[in-house]
Amino acid sequence: MTSLQRVLTAIGQNEPDRVPYFLLLSLHGAKELKMSIKEYFSKAENVYEGQLKLREKYGHDCYYSFFYAAIEVEAFGAGVIYSEDGPPNAGAPFLKASDIENLKAPVVKESEPLQKVLEATAMLKEKAGDEVPIIGVVVSPFSLPVMQMGFDKYLELIYNDRELFNKLMDVNIEFCVNWSNAQLEAGATAICYFDPVSSSTIIPRELYLETGFEVAKRTISAINGPTATHFASGNCIPILKDVANTGTAVVGVSSLEDLAKLKEEADGKLTLLGNLNAIEMRHWSVEETHEKVKEAISKAAKGGGFILAENHGEIPWDIKEETLLAIRDAVLKYGKYPIE
Secondary structure, three states: OOOEEEEEHHHHOOOOOOOOEOOOOHHHHHOOOOOOOHOOOOOOHHHHHHHHHHHHOOOOOOOOOOOOHHHHHOOOOOOEEEOOOOOOOOOOOOHHHHHHHHOOOOOOHHHHHHHHHHHHHHHHHHHHOOOOEEEEEOOOOOOOOHHHHHHHHHHHHHHHHHHHHHHHHHHHHHHHHHHHHHHHOOOOOOEEEEEEOOOOOOOOOOHHHHHHHHHHHHHHHHHHOOOOEOOOOOOOOOHHHHHHHHOEEEEEOOOOOOOOHHHHHHHHOOOOEEEEOOOOOOOOOOOHHHHHHHHHHHHOOOOOOOOEEEEEOOOOOOOOOHHHHHHHHHHHOOOOOOOO
């Protein structure tokens, strides 16, 4: 099977030849090209070359056209802070509640940072053809305000001013839909819809149903391709059945929740993506890595509906090469169907 066939079979709740696995590597491309992170993300060609080298080395089942989350507020005109050993982060919040009335969604084709992502995506599509899925990324309209306003001010808005909250959601939904569809047009196979604020770690289910759930339904229905909802290591068992009703096909799940319970709750309606602990992974031996992969496969792989990955959506800079190679080797050893 090709990687795309393997992934589609799993999402269809059937068993492919082996368990598909995603190593969602963005920063590690800079290591492969011996560049600083800032230099690496300065050109689409760098990310393209980095993704090719990473998949050649680790053999995982996707290309990841994601640059960094703060690229979205960069499109709004905000600053970005670079680090030597971590993802670029959003600078100071740029949006006050009093500014929301006049806020406009960025035009994707006029944003230089976003255009670099689209260029890298198109190059990856030309290389991948119909053999390897390309995963594009958006931050959900409901979670983006954490970078726009700051966490405290955003939570105050949710609780105290639903009228302004709804106006901000209208702008963010417009941007998110346009940004998603631009990536799909450039060649992305699917869109990873990062929505950590909706996770049960951050807000209760009752508030999620009033806010993030409704926003997700509106947004995902307007995206012209499949989506995977990712809670960026946040818990989701209390809302998993609700998430299935947003129209998404895949859910990124936390290492803090039991995969067997998640599989039961998903009930064949969602494919699970996860749930290796990307923080603990920094200290895993090769033997421990094999055991963690084996455990995940034993809990969630039977019957399909499972893609092995780490639980956050971005593998940290300091994860060792030998650990990533051990994940590959363990999948090849324990992930062949039928699972024993």
